[in-house]
Amino acid sequence: MARTIPVSARISQAPARATSLRLMVAAGLVALFVSIPLVYLFVRAAGADPADWQRLLQARLWKLLGNTLTLALLVTSGTTLLGVSLAWFTERTDLPGRKLLRWMLAMPLAIPTYLGAIVHLALMRPRGGLIPQGVEALLGVSLPLPSPLGLAGSVFVLTFFMYPYVYLLSGAAFRSQHAVFEEAARTLGRTPWQTFWQVTLPMLRPGVLAGALLVALDVLAEYGTVALLRYETFSSAIFVQLAGRYDRSAASILSGVLVGLAMLLLWAELRLQGEARSTQMESAWRPAPPIALGVWKGPALLFVLGVTAISLLVPLGVLSAWSVQALLDLPTLSQVVRTGSQGMVHFVWNSLWTSLLAALAAMTLALPVARFSVRYPGRLSHLLARVCQVGYALPGVVIALSLVLLINRFLPFLYATPVPILMAYVLRHMPQAVRAAESALGRLSASLEEAARTLGRTSLLALIQVTLPLVLPGLLAGGALVFLTSLKELPATLLLRPAGFDTLAVRVWVWASEGFYVQAAPAALILVLASALPLSFLLRREPLFR
Amino acid sequence: MWFRYALLALISMVFVACSAITTTPTASEAPKGASPSPTPSGSATASAPINGELVVYSGRSEALIKPVLDAFQAQHPEVKILLRAGSNSELANALIEEQANPQADVFITTELFTIQALAQEGVLQSYLPPGADQWPAEFIGPDQMWVGLTRRARVILYNTDQVSPEEAPTSIFELTDPKWKGQIAATGSTNGSMQAQIAVMRQLIGEEATKEWLQGLIANQTTFFGGHTDVRKAVGAGEFKLGLVNHYYYHLQKDEGSPVGVVYPDQGENQIGLITNATAAAIVKGARNLAAAQALVDFLVSSEGQRLFAERNYEYPIRAGVPLREGVLPLEQVRLAEVNVSAAAAEFDAVFQLIEEVGLP
Numbered sequence: 001m002a003r004t005i006p007v008s009a010r011i012s013q014a015p016a017r018a019t020s021l022r023l024m025v026a027a028g029l030v031a032l033f034v035s036i037p038l039v040y041l042f043v044r045a046a047g048a049d050p051a052d053w054q055r056l057l058q059a060r061l062w063k064l065l066g067n068t069l070t071l072a073l074l075v076t077s078g079t080t081l082l083g084v085s086l087a088w089f090t091e092r093t094d095l096p097g098r099k100l101l102r103w104m105l106a107m108p109l110a111i112p113t114y115l116g117a118i119v120h121l122a123l124m125r126p127r128g129g130l131i132p133q134g135v136e137a138l139l140g141v142s143l144p145l146p147s148p149l150g151l152a153g154s155v156f157v158l159t160f161f162m163y164p165y166v167y168l169l170s171g172a173a174f175r176s177q178h179a180v181f182e183e184a185a186r187t188l189g190r191t192p193w194q195t196f197w198q199v200t201l202p203m204l205r206p207g208v209l210a211g212a213l214l215v216a217l218d219v220l221a222e223y224g225t226v227a228l229l230r231y232e233t234f235s236s237a238i239f240v241q242l243a244g245r246y247d248r249s250a251a252s253i254l255s256g257v258l259v260g261l262a263m264l265l266l267w268a269e270l271r272l273q274g275e276a277r278s279t280q281m282e283s284a285w286r287p288a289p290p291i292a293l294g295v296w297k298g299p300a301l302l303f304v305l306g307v308t309a310i311s312l313l314v315p316l317g318v319l320s321a322w323s324v325q326a327l328l329d330l331p332t333l334s335q336v337v338r339t340g341s342q343g344m345v346h347f348v349w350n351s352l353w354t355s356l357l358a359a360l361a362a363m364t365l366a367l368p369v370a371r372f373s374v375r376y377p378g379r380l381s382h383l384l385a386r387v388c389q390v391g392y393a394l395p396g397v398v399i400a401l402s403l404v405l406l407i408n409r410f411l412p413f414l415y416a417t418p419v420p421i422l423m424a425y426v427l428r429h430m431p432q433a434v435r436a437a438e439s440a441l442g443r444l445s446a447s448l449e450e451a452a453r454t455l456g457r458t459s460l461l462a463l464i465q466v467t468l469p470l471v472l473p474g475l476l477a478g479g480a481l482v483f484l485t486s487l488k489e490l491p492a493t494l495l496l497r498p499a500g501f502d503t504l505a506v507r508v509w510v511w512a513s514e515g516f517y518v519q520a521a522p523a524a525l526i527l528v529l530a531s532a533l534p535l536s537f538l539l540r541r542e543p544l545f546r
Numbered sequence: 547m548w549f550r551y552a553l554l555a556l557i558s559m560v561f562v563a564c565s566a567i568t569t570t571p572t573a574s575e576a577p578k579g580a581s582p583s584p585t586p587s588g589s590a591t592a593s594a595p596i597n598g599e600l601v602v603y604s605g606r607s608e609a610l611i612k613p614v615l616d617a618f619q620a621q622h623p624e625v626k627i628l629l630r631a632g633s634n635s636e637l638a639n640a641l642i643e644e645q646a647n648p649q650a651d652v653f654i655t656t657e658l659f660t661i662q663a664l665a666q667e668g669v670l671q672s673y674l675p676p677g678a679d680q681w682p683a684e685f686i687g688p689d690q691m692w693v694g695l696t697r698r699a700r701v702i703l704y705n706t707d708q709v710s711p712e713e714a715p716t717s718i719f720e721l722t723d724p725k726w727k728g729q730i731a732a733t734g735s736t737n738g739s740m741q742a743q744i745a746v747m748r749q750l751i752g753e754e755a756t757k758e759w760l761q762g763l764i765a766n767q768t769t770f771f772g773g774h775t776d777v778r779k780a781v782g783a784g785e786f787k788l789g790l791v792n793h794y795y796y797h798l799q800k801d802e803g804s805p806v807g808v809v810y811p812d813q814g815e816n817q818i819g820l821i822t823n824a825t826a827a828a829i830v831k832g833a834r835n836l837a838a839a840q841a842l843v844d845f846l847v848s849s850e851g852q853r854l855f856a857e858r859n860y861e862y863p864i865r866a867g868v869p870l871r872e873g874v875l876p877l878e879q880v881r882l883a884e885v886n887v888s889a890a891a892a893e894f895d896a897v898f899q900l901i902e903e904v905g906l907p
Contacts, residue, residue, distance in 0.1 A: 243639065
């Protein structure tokens, strides 16, 4: 027996090394593809005219840096506060209707933030907004309401449409906590309050921080909301530079700085990833008993419902009302149904096929990277997997900029086709696919594939016949996430679309930014509904929603 | 070099699937400007039959160019128009970017600086549509690189419920008066008409005074919107007392039944006069569908095209003999500011610099 083991190990090692080489090359190529725009951008930024750097350093850079960081900090804190407290209410208390509330609290993920901003503006505009007008009609005087624009408005909108990231991750963390820890703390004489601060919260930290960092990265990448609410950040400044100035170097410099910033956050997030993953349920798991809210039940319910109202019910209500208005008004209806060189059907179709294809491509590309890093853990495989996370740190405007430059220079035949849009979606949303694939493969025992190999299957055949069917649900979840985020993507699509190529997001944006809100509403509603489908598929997979 | 090939290899690998789809109707890879087929187009204005895809980049917003393109389309059903509407500068950037690989056939702007800058960059090709001999010389670009389509005036829109005609400011410089603080709406730095206004003011009153005026607007808490439709609706609804817009937005808002009035400003002895813009069209150098591009430009300057601009959008047609829409103040009755677009590119760089310096939103 003792002798046969090394022999069999030798037998299985030889083909394994061969697979690893092929896998390594595939994973390496994917990582290369993913990192090219980034590298090119840094090269352009570093190679920019020192005079341009000088000009930007003097006039803009510090202000933009301040603006962007302030926004990111405030939104991250806001979402953390909101997300954790909401998760606590739905996971650890006896709040009535938790099952429904969970869904309602997660659903804002289907609403692109710029839609939130459009509705927010329509409601809150000084004097002309529905709320100021309502207040005036009710009280007879016009109250000085806070301006819906600028920093305050942006923080408000982004917080209420981005908190679900933190909510979902901290909800899962609350859910997976052992009751024993808190019970132990209580038996050791801690009050419930002390237990919460000293035991419950620290155990949540990795999950919450991971969510918060994702929010921060999203804030850095946000274009629609800040542009609409006229708060200048790196992303919106780059967009204006791209649309306004005749030279690209300023945009390259700003992008370089922005991506540098995002990389720092991403690095922190990746470090936390490992920690967050350790908070997994074990078989002896037993939920902590829900805390009775008592007299606080009413206020707590009001709070949770208030959040849902702001982030889900009111936006949907306004969009629906506008849609009805659009459908009842014949001239508007004809604009909605047929516009540009194409009708509504066309841009719904464009949205769907680009997002779907991006999801497929991202899933396919993620597979070798994830397989390499899961099956052959090592420095190189780890590095390649990390490189594939870089999309999180590449805002849409930045991807668009580097793709425009690259494609014009090296692949002019792809220019003005939808291919660059697809590439942008894949590059930007690849990390989600890689993560999903990694976690799906990680849960699968390697011995299954080895068994298939011993039974005479080639490694490719083993992959197709054994591994793929088993990890497919996990992969599909990654794909659904890519689909969802591609559907909502705005800035890269705006900058890269060829003439006459509109998607739902672009249509909504073009109409709304020209002031035709009613016209934009039906398309916006379709966009939300189309996003809600993959989102509910994703949520159903979460233990939280089972 | 190596990564160029790697990229090529990868992209061709990954996106083989897409290429099948990119050749569906939305693709611009599809053969354009195919050799004229013998099918007659049935059009009275075009001599050669035209068909294929026609890519139009328009700085005029979609709502303001669509009706005219539709009318052209009706005459040439064989042509498939692909419209890309955006800001003038955004499209100009794209055109410069695409110089080696031109995508657009026709470019339409809302002011002359951008199109003249493009002409100087060598992005356009000369074309003189038939009947352009009737055009005033100032609306034909140097070397016939572009042709003017319509004129617009920069006016002050006011809400008549809140402001009486006597109170309404008669000069754009009154907009910096603190008495209008927080009561003014305008378009921001990404709007072509606003950019052109700044360029003209730089010429008329100099860099410093223009900067002061812009800073005055900002200090007066002017709200800058992305587009004029927001401005006119806000003034119409009484959200703001005053708006700085193009003249036709007054008429469009009035059509919606709003209580609005208009001032053609700066008519006094020592004042700068009314600032006007012209919209213009040009054919892009390397246009793939030249026949259709020329037919479109011909149509835009034809009596019918000009009538559409005047009727649908209250603009000032350039072709003589095309009547103004009723209610539009003839420009002959107004003193106009002088505009010189010859050094457009340099001019526009300075304008962007100025916008950045004062931090115009």
